Structure formats: structure tokens, C-alpha cells
Amino acid sequence: MKKKALFIGRPQSIQMVYSPEIRAELDALADFYPEIVSGEQFAQHGPALKHVEVAFSTWGMAKLSEDEIRRYLPNLKALFYAAGSVQSFARPFLHCGVAVVSSWAANAVPVAEYTAAQIVLANKGYFQSALLCKRSRQEAARYGREFPGNYKAKVGIIGAGMIGRKVIELLKPYELDIMVFDPFLPDEAAVRLNVVKAGLAEVFSQCQTISNHLANVPETAGMLSGEHFDRMLPHATFLNTGRGQQVVEADLIRALKAVPTRTAVLDVTYPEPVPPDSELLQMDNVILTPHIAGSNRMEAERMGKYALEEFRRYVREEALQYGVSLKMLETMA
Numbered sequence: 001m002k003k004k005a006l007f008i009g010r011p012q013s014i015q016m017v018y019s020p021e022i023r024a025e026l027d028a029l030a031d032f033y034p035e036i037v038s039g040e041q042f043a044q045h046g047p048a049l050k051h052v053e054v055a056f057s058t059w060g061m062a063k064l065s066e067d068e069i070r071r072y073l074p075n076l077k078a079l080f081y082a083a084g085s086v087q088s089f090a091r092p093f094l095h096c097g098v099a100v101v102s103s104w105a106a107n108a109v110p111v112a113e114y115t116a117a118q119i120v121l122a123n124k125g126y127f128q129s130a131l132l133c134k135r136s137r138q139e140a141a142r143y144g145r146e147f148p149g150n151y152k153a154k155v156g157i158i159g160a161g162m163i164g165r166k167v168i169e170l171l172k173p174y175e176l177d178i179m180v181f182d183p184f185l186p187d188e189a190a191v192r193l194n195v196v197k198a199g200l201a202e203v204f205s206q207c208q209t210i211s212n213h214l215a216n217v218p219e220t221a222g223m224l225s226g227e228h229f230d231r232m233l234p235h236a237t238f239l240n241t242g243r244g245q246q247v248v249e250a251d252l253i254r255a256l257k258a259v260p261t262r263t264a265v266l267d268v269t270y271p272e273p274v275p276p277d278s279e280l281l282q283m284d285n286v287i288l289t290p291h292i293a294g295s296n297r298m299e300a301e302r303m304g305k306y307a308l309e310e311f312r313r314y315v316r317e318e319a320l321q322y323g324v325s326l327k328m329l330e331t332m333a
Ligand SMILES: NC(=O)C1=CN([C@@H]2O[C@H](COP(=O)(O)OP(=O)(O)OC[C@H]3O[C@@H](n4cnc5c(N)ncnc54)[C@H](OP(=O)(O)O)[C@@H]3O)[C@@H](O)[C@H]2O)C=CC1
Pocket: 084, 085, 104, 107, 108, 111, 159, 160, 161, 162, 163, 164, 182, 183, 184, 185, 213, 214, 215, 216, 217, 219, 220, 241, 242, 243, 267, 268, 291, 292, 293, 294, 295, 330, 331, 332, 333
């Protein structure tokens, strides 16, 4: 018999992530409740949901309490979340014995692609050269000549989690020397990845380009500060697609002002968006993008595909690949 299933969240997001093709495959495997239910609608639909065994969601997932989960979804066994971080809603489900499965590995793909592209460009001095070129081609060329390019340049990866590791994989063809700051990365894994483990001070003082991929957990708040940014090489680039909270922004601004040939490329800031009076908006050596590294439009469908594949494993009673545990939530994004 087909499993009773439910979509939880905002219809627009659900439809973007679960494309008609994925939806057709899910429909073949499960018997879906006819409506997508948002957080506020559980009281209204509650009694009809008591046989639901599996739920699917994405961005816009309802934050239900343990009490609500037990009341409205007493037979729920697994929740498939077709997006990245589950920090904001997973704990009550896990406490109720519901398996929580995330597509964070799928969301990591576009972030890693975006970052790897930025690293390759940063090592050539692309970001400021492109701006300078409009003022003076000669000045831009002189500036560009200070950069090593992509042969044997040192690149620093901060956090070798899902995204950090994918960036390392994508950079393999470039013959770069990669240093990694990740206190939890086992030595054998560093050997397998062909990277050198290092402290933050070493990464900042030696690397041409440094990219942040730390999880946004209380322990990493403000972890990147003046003692690191002040060590950046004169033409180094700092990339942040992680989260703004990990950066002491005033310290970054000071280090960039002290040496304007340094560059920061920030997809994320804190707060986000950048306030209109922020110095970041005035500085030529700061490139801002509006949090676009993660899954965008068609890329979002990949997250639905991963959720479908995990559900297939669930139906076949195979081990799930992307289950999240309470222990994992202590250090994951
Ligand atoms: N800009 C965008 O659009 C997007 C941004 N992101 C952000 O990218 C970042 C990385 O995501 P992802 O790779 O999926 O996350 P993961 O959870 O897979 O990796 C996080 C990394 O942070 C490390 N870490 C956790 N706690 C600490 C600590 N106390 N000290 C040092 N290191 C620590 C982890 O260590 P370990 O695992 O080794 O224990 C791991 O290497 C997150 O901040 C996430 O929010 C994600 C998606 C899109």
C-alpha cells in the first residue's frame, strides 16, 4: 500500500522545488493529501492528517512544537526537507522520533560552483581589475600583474563541511595549494582531499584567496576578526558565502581600508541586507552580491530530486544518506 504523504509549507516554494516530473514520481510512490498545509493551517486540517507517515517540505517549513507534532501528525515517521539548513525546525521532530532528511548536499552544489569560480577569478585579480579598467587600463594591468594566477597559488578554505569539500573537489584541476582550517577534519580526510590542515592565522597570513564555509552556530559567531584580517597579504581576497555572523565586520572594513589592494567578495553579511549607511557600500575593494550563491530557480529542482531519491531509499527500507541527527545539529549549518 502507498504511504500517506503530505506537503508542508508555502505552495509557491513547494511547486518550484518539486517540479511536475518529481511530483509525478512522488505520486507514484505515495498517496498525497490534496492540499499543501502551512504552519498556521494545521489546526484546521489536523484530524485529516493523522495517518500521514511521510512529509515533504522546502524553504518555508512550518516550525511545529513537539506538542503540535504529536497532536497533528501522530504517525509521522520521516520528514524530507528539500533545502539546506534544518536548524530552525528539526529538533522537535527529532525529539518525537521523526527522521529528518535534508537536501543540504544538493544546495551545496551551486554554492561550491559559485565559490570555485570566484576563487579562480580572485587569484587573477579580476574583481578590482575589472573596476580599475574603466578608469585606467594601465593601472588595471599593473594591479593585475601582482596576482599569482591559478598555478601553485595558496587558497584557504575555512570549514571543510559539505560546501567546503565540494569547493576543494571542484578546484582539483587547477593545481592550487589548498590549506584548510577545520578543527574537526580528520588527518586521513585531509590527506584524501590533498589539502594541508592549518590554523586560521596561518591561512590568513599565507593564502592568496580565503573562502569562508563555517556553519552558523553560536561557537563560530565572530570567529573571523581583526587578528585574521590584519594578516591578509596585500593583494589577498576574502570570500564569504557562509554567513555574515562569522565575521567581525568592523575589523574586516578596517583591514580593507588599511590596504585597499585587498578585496572582499561578500554574498552574505550581517545584518542582511547591508544597511544603507554601511561603509561596505562605499568601498571599491568590496564586492557585494545579494545572497545568490545557493540554489536559484532551476537549481532548486536539484533539492527536490535529492528528496525524491532519499524517499525511494526510505520506501525500499535502505539506509538514508542525508539523515540529520541531534548530534549533527551541534556543528552543522
Ligand atoms: N550563500 C548562500 O546562498 C548559502 C550559504 N550557506 C552557508 O554556507 C555555510 C556552509 O554550509 P555547509 O557546508 O552546508 O555546512 P556544513 O554543516 O556541512 O559545514 C559547516 C562547517 O563548519 C564547521 N564547524 C562547525 N562548528 C564549528 C566550530 N565551532 N569551529 C570550527 N568549525 C566549525 C563544520 O565542521 P565539521 O563538519 O567538520 O564538524 C563544517 O566544516 C553555512 O554557513 C551555510 O549557512 C549554505 C547554503 C547557501
